[in-house]
Amino acid sequence: xxxxxxxxxxxAFRRSKNAGKNLAVQIxxxxxxxxxxxxxxxxxxxxxxxxxxxxxxxxxxYSFCGLILMYFLWELFARLQLQELPTLRVQPYLQxxxxxxxxxxxxxxxxLFSVFNLWPIVLFFPxxxxxxxxxxxxxxxxxxxxxxxxxxxxxxxxALYVKRKANLNGWIFFIAAGVLTLISLADFMWHLISIRxxxxxxxxxxxxxxxxxxxxxxxxxxxYIVNFKYLKQNLYLEELSTRKDKYKASTDYPIxxxxxxxxxxxxxxxxxxxxxxxxxxxxxxxxxxxxYGLIFYANPGLKGSETVKVFVGMFMTGFFIISYGQxxxxxxxxxxxxxxxxxxxxxxxLRGKYILxxxxxxxxxxxxxxxxxxxxxVLLIHFVMYLxxxxxxxxxxxxxxxxxxxxxxxxxxxxFNWEGVGATQMLLSFLLLLPPLLIYYPCSKLGYPDIALxxxxxxxxxxxLCRSYWxxxxxxxxxxxxxxxxxxxRNK
Numbered sequence: 001x002x003x004x005x006x007x008x009x010x011x012a013f014r015r016s017k018n019a020g021k022n023l024a025v026q027i028x029x030x031x032x033x034x035x036x037x038x039x040x041x042x043x044x045x046x047x048x049x050x051x052x053x054x055x056x057x058x059x060x061x062y063s064f065c066g067l068i069l070m071y072f073l074w075e076l077f078a079r080l081q082l083q084e085l086p087t088l089r090v091q092p093y094l095q096x097x098x099x100x101x102x103x104x105x106x107x108x109x110x111x112l113f114s115v116f117n118l119w120p121i122v123l124f125f126p127x128x129x130x131x132x133x134x135x136x137x138x139x140x141x142x143x144x145x146x147x148x149x150x151x152x153x154x155x156x157x158x159a160l161y162v163k164r165k166a167n168l169n170g171w172i173f174f175i176a177a178g179v180l181t182l183i184s185l186a187d188f189m190w191h192l193i194s195i196r197x198x199x200x201x202x203x204x205x206x207x208x209x210x211x212x213x214x215x216x217x218x219x220x221x222x223x224y225i226v227n228f229k230y231l232k233q234n235l236y237l238e239e240l241s242t243r244k245d246k247y248k249a250s251t252d253y254p255i256x257x258x259x260x261x262x263x264x265x266x267x268x269x270x271x272x273x274x275x276x277x278x279x280x281x282x283x284x285x286x287x288x289x290x291x292y293g294l295i296f297y298a299n300p301g302l303k304g305s306e307t308v309k310v311f312v313g314m315f316m317t318g319f320f321i322i323s324y325g326q327x328x329x330x331x332x333x334x335x336x337x338x339x340x341x342x343x344x345x346x347x348x349x350l351r352g353k354y355i356l357x358x359x360x361x362x363x364x365x366x367x368x369x370x371x372x373x374x375x376x377x378v379l380l381i382h383f384v385m386y387l388x389x390x391x392x393x394x395x396x397x398x399x400x401x402x403x404x405x406x407x408x409x410x411x412x413x414x415x416f417n418w419e420g421v422g423a424t425q426m427l428l429s430f431l432l433l434l435p436p437l438l439i440y441y442p443c444s445k446l447g448y449p450d451i452a453l454x455x456x457x458x459x460x461x462x463x464x465l466c467r468s469y470w471x472x473x474x475x476x477x478x479x480x481x482x483x484x485x486x487x488x489x490r491n492k
Contacts, residue, residue, distance in 0.1 A: 033115050041122040048131055061135075061207070062200055064127060069199030071120070072151050077180050079116055079159035080173070081281075086110045086160075104231045108224065111160055112153070120152050136207050143210030144203070150216035157223040161230065173284070181291070189294075256355075265344065265352035266359075272331060278408060279324065279331055286320035286360070290367050297374045306381065306449055310440050310456075311433070313382040317365045318389030321357050321397055326428050328353065328401035330408040333489035340486065346478060350398065350471050357394050361386060384457040385436070391463030393432055395470045400428045402478045405488025 043050065051063040058066075086107050125145065133141040166173035186192040206212045256263030273279045296312050315322075329336060339349065365386040372379045436456055443452035463470070478485075 037115075037118060037122055040119055041126070044123040044126040045130075047123070047127045060131065062204070064131070065200040065203035065206075066196035067199070068124070068148065068151075068203055070195050071123070072155055073180065073183065073195060075116060075119065075152075076155045076159060077177070079155060080162060080176060080180075081284075083114055083116055083156075083159050083163075085163055086113075100232060104228055107231060108157075108228055111156060111227075114156060117152050117156060120148050124148050132207070139210040140207045143206045143213040146213040147203070147206060147216045150213070150220040153220040154216065154223050157220070157227045161223065161227050164227075164230065164234075174287070177284075177288075189298075259351075259355060261344065262348045262351045262355065265349060266355050269331075269352065269356055273324070282324045283320065286323055286364065289319040290316055290364060292316050292319075293368065293371050293374075293378075297371060297378065306377075306444060307437065307441055309378060309381045310385060310436055313368075313378075313385035314389060314393075314433075314436060316368050317361055317382055317386040318393055320360045320364065321389055321393055322432060325353075325357065325394070325397035325401065327404065327406075327408055328398060329485065330404055330406055330489070333407035336489050337486060340482070347471055347475050350474055353398060354394060354467060354471075358390055361389050381453065384453050384460070387457050387460030387464065388436055389460070391460035391465075392435070395463065395474070396431055397428065398470075398474050399477065400431075402474065402481050402485070405485045407489045 047064070048060055051060050051067070055063045125148075128141050128144045128148075132144055162172060162176045166176075183193075183195070187195045202212065202215075256267045259266065273283050292315055293312050296308050324331075332339065365382060368382050369379060371382065439455055439459075440449070440452040443449060443455070
């Protein structure tokens with residue numbers, strides 16, 4: 001049956017009306033992946049020399065063994081962001097005499113056809129055959145090969161399980177990402193644990209006791225069984241919908257009812273964000289950018305630069321506005337015609353965007369308040385840039401949204417996806433970054449940084465209070481470009 005399923009998938013791809021476009025994208029992506037694999041293979045072949053130069057004080061085998069778990073921790077984080085879920089149109093097969101276990105086995109096996117499963121092979125295997133095999137023998141080499149393959153399989157199915165659970169409850173993803181982040185901080189910042197020491201404790205003993213390879217094999221088998229049972233329990237559509245109903249309350253937003261029809265638009269857009277791959281990726285990336293300040297504020301060479309703090313503060317409190325807002329109407333391209341012929345007023349539609357941005361930017365500002373650890377002035381700068389985002393950047397983003405007529409397929413992931421991206425986004429990024437720096441930097445150099453902050457905050461506040469005026473201007477601007485935008489969204 002495996003070959004039958006693969007044949008059906010190939011025919012579905014070949015007969016698709018976008019087959020030519022999809023094939024060109026697949027070829028380009030294949031060439032990119034081959035190039036990256038070649039780079040990783042080059043590093044893997046010379047990994048012994050790289051380790052001896054970067055960590056000259058440690059024995060090379062200690063450096064290698066300590067690196068393995070650190071790599072797989074990073075890989076799991078990357079898989080949660082980039083790895084796609086294997087799919088199969090299950091409905092046509094459910095009424096045929098095909099066992100459910102056969103369908104699930106196909107989904108489970110095809111899940112192994114991921115480029116992530118090739119990285120550890122091309123990175124670690126050259127070192128194993130160059131160093132471990134000659135020095136410690138075939139049994140040790142086999143132990144390393146089997147353990148690394150088993151950990152790759154474990155990561156593969158663990159990432160898929162978390163992403164499948166996150167499709168039903170979005171908090172699952174945030175919990176998993178938070179756990180990985182805390183583990184990383186506990187090692188690299190707080191020094192409470194040492195992933196490198198834990199990695200060596202296992203792989204160092206694996207050299208003399210190859211039988212320890214059974215442990216990662218059991219982990220891989222266990223997570224495979226967990227995935228298999230989960231898919232079997234959720235194979236039928238009615239079972240999936242029943243489980244989703246359990247979390248229905250998480251997508252009800254009583255506070256938005258106070259805004260009437262505009263609140264309903266905001267609630268629908270929040271559901272759009274959380275239920276689709278690419279829009280959810282933009283939201284998740286904005287959450288990860290909340291840690292952006294740690295890169296700059298903890299750097300001794302940049303602690304005293306307030307210009308950097310202005311830049312970082314604007315990004316952390318407004319990254320969602322920038323990343324999601326630059327494709328503002330494109331997210332709803334598939335049903336934009338319906339919106340335009342409905343009873344929804346475009347002014348209410350714009351007010352919904354303002355409410356969405358205000359709420360999420362406010363949440364981002366609150367979540368960045370712990371940066372007060374680096375000084376109260378950091379919190380002041382964040383608040384000023386929060387006002388700037390709400391008063392100025394929102395208007396700039398919506399203005400350029402009127403000029404973006406490129407549709408976006410919400411079902412596609414964000415990794416290596418340039419759909420909807422054009423020259424407008426490049427110009428928008430430039431215009432969002434430049435004005436606050438042009439105001440702050442000269443005043444700061446003249447010795448008046450407080451005046452610069454006051455000017456930024458005042459401009460942002462006044463502009464936010466004049467929101468009704470901006471809405472009228474944006475509505476008139478959209479009406480003049482309405483049919484060009486609608487025509488662009490219809491082009492697939």
